[in-house]
Every structure is written in structure tokens, then in C-alpha cells.
Amino acid sequence: xxxxxxxxxxxxxxxxxxxxxxxxxxxxxxxxxxxxxxxxxxxxxxxxxxxxxxxxxxxxxxxxxxxxxxxxxxxxxxxxxxxxxxxxxxxxxxxxxxxxxxxxxxxxxxxxxxxxxxxxxxxxxxxxxxxxxxxxxxxxxxxxxxxxxxxxxxxxxxxxxxxxxxxxxxxxxxxxxxxxxxxxxxxxxxxxxxxxxxxxxxxxxxxxxxxxxxxxxxxxxxxxxxxxxxxxxxxxxxxxxxxxxxxxxxxxxxxxxxxxxxxxxxxxxxxxxxxxxxxxxxxxxxxxxxxxxxxxxxxxxxxxxxxxxxxx
Numbered sequence: 001x002x003x004x005x006x007x008x009x010x011x012x013x014x015x016x017x018x019x020x021x022x023x024x025x026x027x028x029x030x031x032x033x034x035x036x037x038x039x040x041x042x043x044x045x046x047x048x049x050x051x052x053x054x055x056x057x058x059x060x061x062x063x064x065x066x067x068x069x070x071x072x073x074x075x076x077x078x079x080x081x082x083x084x085x086x087x088x089x090x091x092x093x094x095x096x097x098x099x100x101x102x103x104x105x106x107x108x109x110x111x112x113x114x115x116x117x118x119x120x121x122x123x124x125x126x127x128x129x130x131x132x133x134x135x136x137x138x139x140x141x142x143x144x145x146x147x148x149x150x151x152x153x154x155x156x157x158x159x160x161x162x163x164x165x166x167x168x169x170x171x172x173x174x175x176x177x178x179x180x181x182x183x184x185x186x187x188x189x190x191x192x193x194x195x196x197x198x199x200x201x202x203x204x205x206x207x208x209x210x211x212x213x214x215x216x217x218x219x220x221x222x223x224x225x226x227x228x229x230x231x232x233x234x235x236x237x238x239x240x241x242x243x244x245x246x247x248x249x250x251x252x253x254x255x256x257x258x259x260x261x262x263x264x265x266x267x268x269x270x271x272x273x274x275x276x277x278x279x280x281x282x283x284x285x286x287x288x289x290x291x292x293x294x295x296x297x298x299x300x301x302x303x304x305x306x307x308x309x310x311x312x
Contacts, residue, residue, distance in 0.1 A: 035093040041074055042066060042095070049074040066097065108242035118248060119308045121212040121239050125177055126312035133208050134176040135201065137215040139189050140255040142168045142263055142279050144272045149264035160269045168276050170283075171197050173213070174251040176299055176309060178289035181254070185280070191220040195229040202233045214239040216249060250297035250305060257296060258282055 051062035053073030063070055068083045071090070078086055090096060108114065125134035145165040151157045171193060172183035182204050184197045198213070205211050213236055215221050221238065230236055246252045262282050268274045286293050294300035299309065 031093060034089075035095065038071075038075065038090070038093055038095055042071070046070050047074065065100075068097065104245075104247055106242040106245040108245070111242040111245070114240060114242045115248065117239060118214060118241065121214065121237075122176055122305065122308050123312035124210075125212060126309045129177055130207075131209040132212070133205050133210075134212040134214060135173040135182075136176060136249050136251040137171065137173045137197075137213050138249055138251045138255070139169060139171045139218070140258070142170065142258075142276065144275060145269060146266040147259065147264045149260075151265050157265060159265055160267075162269045163272075166272060168279070169193075170279065172251060172254070172283065173197070173201055174254060174286075174293075174297065175289065176214075176250075176305075179286055179291060179293040179299070180289040181283055181286035181293070183280075183283050185276070189220075191223045191226050194220050194223075194226055198226075198229065198233055198236055202236060205235075209235060211236045212239050213237065214241060214249070216241050216246075217243050248305075250299050253297040254286075254293065 046063045046066060048062065050066075050070035050073055051060065053070050054063055055061070068086045068090075072078045072081055072083065072086045078089065081089065121134050125132045143165055144163065144167075145161055146159045148159045168185060168187065169189040170183055170185040171189045172181055174181055182197075182201060184193060184200060186193060201211060201213070215238065217240060220226060221240075230238065241248050258279060262278050263275075266275060266278070268278070291300060294306075298305055300306050
């Protein structure tokens with residue numbers, strides 16, 4: 001077999017990936033050379049050899065990511081290996097096929113300026129809890145059909161489908177300091193409902209002098225009708241988040257919690273009013289605030305927004 005003599009040694013598979021200290025030269029040095037060659041190939045990305053391995057026709061493109069099969073086809077001394085053999089080679093060289101993660105990015109040219117304003121508002125509310133509140137506002141939709149998700153049982157569960165897959169919309173506000181949640185729901189949430197919700201918030205926080213409403217750039221938030229309505233509520237100050245920056249709006253995690261605990265694999269597809277009521281019941285838990293919710297969404301603990309609030 002062509003390639004490294006270390007790979008042909010009888011006990012190479014028993015060499016643990018952390019056992020990398022040894023005499024100069026010999027199998028340890030050869031394994032390091034193997035690892036460096038593999039890393040160089042992996043960092044370069046799949047190329048022509050990988051394309052030939054998986055393409056169906058002559059014009060098929062190179063794949064966008066590595067698999068064990070394309071690694072085997074791209075490294076000359078691995079071509080005679082089985083796929084499981086390639087996995088063992090990678091393991092011996094302390095290499096893996098890792099799950100990827102997304103790198104979130106906001107294209108907003110004023111990203112830093114908007115983040116600084118957000119932090120100022122949060123600190124203002126933290127320093128003056130009796131007169132200033134900061135609310136994170138957002139919308140989400142519930143669907144009649146349950147979302148598929150893992151669940152317990154002796155066999156694969158089935159998410160039933162019956163009738164039309166109707167949707168119900170909710171606009172909600174999460175208080176940064178207490179975890180209190182206010183919401184308004186309906187068949188649709190548009191600019192009329194946004195104006196109604198501002199009225200609801202104005203009444204809910206009648207005792208304070210200033211209400212920061214921190215929200216995304218949905219066009220209903222900046223519609224001329226909504227802006228005109230806000231003139232009637234001088235205590236409400238809209239605070240725009242950077243575009244495409246959901247990580248700065250903790251109420252997004254509340255919506256995730258609703259989906260996880262209420263909407264995924266629910267059993268009431270034939271009782272749409274009950275599904276909607278269960279969402280309301282879930283949100284009602286936080287009508288008077290919740291330290292648990294603050295921890296869940298990252299407004300209490302070691303997260304960035306929590307640090308901004310608690311170092312005010």
C-alpha cells in the first residue's frame with residue numbers, strides 16, 4: 001500500500017489521538033506529517049478529485065463540503081481505504097468531521113451605533129427601574145399543524161395533519177428588568193394591531209415616565225400611520241435594532257420556548273381554538289414577571305445583554 005509506513009504498521013489504529021509526544025522521528029513524526037497533509041487538504045476545500053468522486057456528469061460541480069467519501073478520493077494514499085477506514089485514519093490523526101455553526105452577521109452600516117443606543121437604553125432602565133422600562137417587542141406565528149420533533153415512545157411518533165394549516169399571529173413585549181410579558185394576538189398582525197399594542201403598553205406601564213420599545217425593522221413598525229399614532233404616546237420611544245440581528249432581541253428565545261413546549265408535536269390538530277389557548281396560557285405565566293424567563297432569554301446571568309444591565 002502506498003503512503004506512510006505508519007499506516008501500514010500493525011498497531012497504528014491503537015495509537016490514541018492524544019499520544020503525540022515521543023522520540024524524534026519514527027511513527028510519531030510520521031503521524032504528524034500525515035496530519036499536516038490532511039489538514040492542508042481539508043483547509044483547501046473540495047476540488048477536482050472530490051468533484052470526480054461524486055459528480056454524475058462531466059459538468060457536475062465540486063461539492064461544497066467534505067464527506068468521508070470525498071476525503072478518500074482527494075488524498076492519494078487513502079483511495080484504497082473503505083469509508084470506515086478513512087474515519088479511523090482521521091481519528092488517529094485527531095481530526096473529525098465537525099458539525100458546523102452559523103456565523104451571524106448584520107449588514108446594517110450603523111450596526112455599532114444602534115447597539116450603543118440599545119445598551120444606553122438598557123442601562124437607563126436598569127438605573128431607574130421605577131420610572132423607565134425597556135421592552136423587547138417582536139411578532140411570531142402559531143400554526144395549527146404541529147411541527148415535527150423528537151419525542152419519547154416505543155416507535156416513531158406521527159405529527160397529524162388535518163384540515164387547513166391555519167396560522168395565528170402574536171405581537172409581544174418582554175420587559176428587560178422583570179421578565180413581564182404583554183401580548184396581543186389575532187388572525188393578522190399589521191400596522192393596526194401594532195398601534196393597538198402600543199395603546200396596551202401605554203396603559204400597562206402607566207406609572208413610568210419613559211417606555212423604550214426595542215424592536216426590529218419590520219415595515220409596520222415604521223409605517224406613517226404608526227408613527228402618527230405614536231405622537232399620541234409621548235412616553236413611548238421606539239428603539240430600532242440593527243437589520244437582521246435577532247440575537248439582540250431576547251424575546252426571540254421566548255418564541256422558541258413556546259414552539260418547543262407548546263407547538264411541536266402537539267396533539268390538538270383537530271381543536272384549533274385549544275392550540276391558540278394553550279399558547280395564551282403559556283404566555284400568561286409571565287404576566288407578572290419571571291426570573292426564570294430572564295435567565296432563559298439571556299437577560300440574567302453571564303450573557304452580553306445581562307452584563308450590560310447588571311453593570312449599569
